[in-house]
Amino acid sequence: MTTNFDYEYGKALEQYENAKTIDEKIKALELMQSTAPSHKGAENLRSDIVGKLAKLRQKLEKSKAVKGGSKGLRFARDDSATVVLLGLPNSGKSTLLSKITNANPKISDYAFTTKVPEIGIMEYQGTKIQIVELPALVEGANKGRARGKEILSLARNGDLIVLVLLGSKEATEYSLDVLISELQLSNVVINKKKPQISINKTGSQGIEILGERNILDAPQKLYNILKQRYSHIILRIDEKAKTDDILEAMDSTKSYKKVIGIWLDGNEDCTIKGIPIYSMKIIPEIKKTIYNNLDLIIVYTRKPSEKDNDNVPVALRQNSTVKDLCNLLHKEFILKFKFARVWGSAKYPGQQVSLNYVLSANDIVELYVKN
Ligand SMILES: Nc1nc2c(ncn2[C@@H]2O[C@H](COP(=O)(O)OP(=O)(O)O)[C@@H](O)[C@H]2O)c(=O)[nH]1
Ligand SMILES: [Mg+2]
Known part of the structure; x- marks a missing residue:
């Protein structure tokens, strides 16, 4: 010191x-x-x-x-929730995109028809969700085959990864094997909640664990592993978790992602290798499934001058702030922001809040901006 x-x-x-x-x-x-x-x-x-x-x-x-990569595999990420469609060549991604969004992608029997991400907007109950069809993934993608690294990096950027599957049960299982292993090899942790931990590498106390009682298996194992990797560290564990899950959460290269499958030819819902698979052909049901799996909250916005008009629903990620809402509606709102009034989660109706206020489901928000 x-x-x-x-x-x-x-x-x-x-x-x-x-x-x-x-x-x-x-x-x-x-x-x-x-x-x-x-x-x-x-x-x-x-x-x-x-x-x-x-x-x-x-x-x-x-x-x-x-x-994305140097040669520009990219999609303009806006601040609305983003769903990525991932699948092997000819797995029905473009077909699905064209059915659930306003997009008009080329659909063909040829593999690799979709070479750049195709974007569509899915409207659901008055809200807008961005759906991105990624170019086809192949075995070895994580090593860079067929621009696989870029595609996987875009997949990690989505709020929800939808694996698009078609064909027989055997074909579907094979596709799932490839897709799951490519995701895992590119550091995606699938359908697991990240245990709440925090790491501090400063100080000179050696290895310290706060919240040791939260380790579900032998704490000594964790101490031993930490000793091998760090000379000094303070690890705080805020919820019950197993050693392996704690170590995974400490790895900053990991992305925790929700992954579901949509099986276009399937006839029953099932779970295969930990992925919930929805068998569906009915478009409104596909939309609802995708929407529900995004775990969004809806807030309602209205202009202060138009209190009697219908409130406009906006879908936001959990824990979004007033600033996130402004970003989504109009970037200028942030520059011109004066304050917002919130009904619902606020301490009292119409409470005045600032940009960093965290919104809850069903809040009604009025934004006051400078002219
Ligand atoms: N068996 C089956 N084939 C489909 C279905 N939807 C589309 N296809 C066919 O699958 C092929 C590839 O479709 P496309 O949507 O372009 O796949 P992508 O390469 O994953 O984008 C086309 O020949 C489609 O006609 C489906 O529900 N079941
Ligand atoms: Mg396609």
Whole structure:
């Protein structure tokens, strides 16, 4: 520990406050992390830094994923929820996209007809969901076959991955094997909830685990593994979890994703290899299934001057803020934002809130902006 610790930390904090780009912010936070006080009293401060870093790194990964590869496999990610359709060549992806969205992709018997992501908008109960058909995935994609790395990176960027399947049960099982293993090899953790943990690599206390009682199997195993990998670390475990799941959650290269299958020729719903498979041909049902699996919340917006008009439903990801809502409606709203009023989750009806207010399902929101 250096004597001018606080000074170093103060400088890092200043750097963070002046940072403009995500990269700069991450750099400054990393500096804050390595200079933050290590005593117990600063635990909240340290976990706050860890949380901010995790969010920014995710943001960075997303912006990179959008850009895709060097030759431009990309789709413009807007802020609405995004579903990606993933499947082997000729698995009915374009057919499905054309049925559930306004898009008109080319459908053919030839493999690799869809070479760039095709985007459509699915309307469901007044809300809009972006659906992206990714180019076909093949075995070996994670090693880069048929632009597989770019395709998988785009898949990791979706809120929900839909595996498109057709044909016999055997054909479907084979396709699932390939798709699941390609996703796993590209660090997607499928249909698991990430255990709540936070990591702090500063301090010099060796290995410390907070919330040890939350480890469901032998804690000694976790201590031993951590000892091999770190000289000093504070791991905080905030919910019950097994050692292997904790280690997986510590791996920042992993993306936790919800994955479902839609089997166009199937005649019954089933679960294969941990993936819920929906057999369906009826379009409204497909839309409903996709929508429900997104776990979105609906909030209703209205113009302050038009209180009597119908409120407009907007679908948002869980834990979205007023800022996320503004982003989705009109980017200008953020620049011109004065305040919002919220009915529903707010402490009292019509409470005035700021951009970082976290919205709940069925909230009614009025946005007040400068003219
Ligand atoms: N067996 C079967 N074939 C289908 C179905 N939907 C589309 N196809 C055929 O599958 C082929 C590939 O379709 P397409 O949607 O272009 O697949 P993509 O390459 O995954 O986008 C075409 O010949 C379609 O006519 C379906 O529900 N069942
Ligand atoms: Mg296609």
